[in-house]
Amino acid sequence: MNPSKNQRSWPFLPGRAMEIVRAEGAYLHTSKGQAILDAAGGAIVVNVGHGRERVAKAVYQATKDTSYVVPPWLTPSRRAMVDALSDWLPSExxxxxxxxxxxxxxEAAIKMAVQYQSAVGRPEKTKVISRDLSYHGTTLATTSASGHPGRRKGLERAIESWPFSPTPYPLRCPLGRHHPDTGRWYVDALRQHILDEGSDNVAAILAEPxxxxSGGAIVPPDDYWPGVRRLCDEFNxxxxxxxxxxxxxxTGRDFGHQHxxxxxxxxxxxxxxxxxYAPLGGVFGTEAIG
Ligand SMILES: Cc1ncc(COP(=O)(O)O)c(C=O)c1O
Structure with a gap:
């Protein structure tokens, strides 16, 4: 027998979910008339504010003009998105x-990296190294790549043991808090992980800049990312x-890595x-890899 309407519940807070009936600018409005300042923009999602008419109209127009077209074909809204992205993305x-x-x-980026390695004659390069404090998503592969015990709980036997390198964390660096050699220490640790896995087996490094x-804005030391980039070039x-x-x-720049x-x-x-305003993600690659 089907459960009746009031037996069903929203999964996160069974029986006591707060109801948001309207969202505008930086505020959420509840069914009880309260206004809540949504300072984080939901899960750091709503970068341009809630309820913008210009965006709603564009979504209306896009869905009305071309509701669905198979991915390889271009539509005016796809063309507009690609053009708009040109103002944001690094030229490479x-x-x-x-x-x-x-x-x-x-998930797509991981597949692209492994397929790229295979296409250029390095098919044994299949491992992806991520970091011990990390979150990359809800699929099985991205859960495997996420060093987040809470989000792996109950899935340990279903996911794979992907290698993790330590997340650069100046406050908790084994050399001491904010030690001047922190960046070098974490780059050396990553190098060691690559060597331990066998550099011929590693396809990619996956990380948030x-x-x-999973950490609440942990900024790495300035020499960390240039060091990681050099390792990637050295080991393909x-x-x-x-x-x-x-x-x-x-983070104040178009993209976080641009710091x-x-x-x-x-x-x-x-x-x-x-x-x-829409369920949308993007994978942006270089000419060689994308
Ligand atoms: C760094 C990072 N990667 C991936 C994801 C997964 O994105 P989505 O929830 O759109 O699948 C999130 C979501 O919180 C995230 O913060």
């Missing part, structure tokens, strides 16, 4: 793939930067890309 990242969110975008969803590894949270202006003089081979986005 010329290839644009759309997904339905950040998890799927990371600034550790957010694809550098995948997960900018699902740090992308599209969240340092580096460019990833694949940049992954979600959240702010569509600001919560």
């Amino acid at each position: 990242l010329t290839r644009v793939h759309a997904t339905s969110g950040g998890s799927e975008a990371n 600034i550790t957010d969803s 590894l694809v550098l995948i930067l997960d900018e699902v949270m740090t992308g599209f202006g969240r 340092w003089p580096i460019t990833p081979d694949i940049l992954v986005s979600g959240k702010g890309l569509a600001g919560g």
Whole structure:
């Protein structure tokens, strides 16, 4: 027998979910008439504010004009998105793939990195090294790549043991708090992980430029990312930067990695890309990899 209407509950807070009936600007409005300041923009998603008429009209127009067209074909809204992205993306990242969110975008980036290694004659390069404090999504592969015990709980036997290198954490560096050699220590630790896994087996490094969803904005030392980029070049590894949270202006630059003089081979986005107005993620690659 089907449960009656009032027996069903919203899964997160059974029986006591708060109801949001309207959202505008930076505020959420509840069914009880309260206004709540949504200072974080949901899960760091709503980069342009709630309820913007211009965005709603564009979504209406896009769905009315071309509700669905198979991915290889261009539509006016796809063309407009690619053109708009040109103002944001680093010039090296010329290839644009759309997904339905950040998890799927990371999943696609992992597949692209492994397929790229295979295509250039390095098929044994299949491992992806991520970091011990990290979150990259909800799929099985991205859960395998996420060093987040709470989100792996109950799945340990279903996911794979992917290698983790330590997340650069100046406050907890084994050399001491904010030690001047912190960046070098973490780059050396990553080098050791690559060697331990066998550099011929490693396809890619996957990481957030600034550790957010699993660490609350942990900024690495300035020499960390240039050091990681050098390791990727030395060992032919694809550098995948997960900018699902740090992308599209969240850290004061267009993308979080732009605080340092580096460019990833694949940049992954979600959240702010569509600001919560549509389920959308993006994988942006170089000519060679994308
Ligand atoms: C860094 C990071 N990567 C990936 C994801 C997954 O994105 P989505 O929830 O759009 O699948 C998130 C979501 O919180 C995230 O913060």
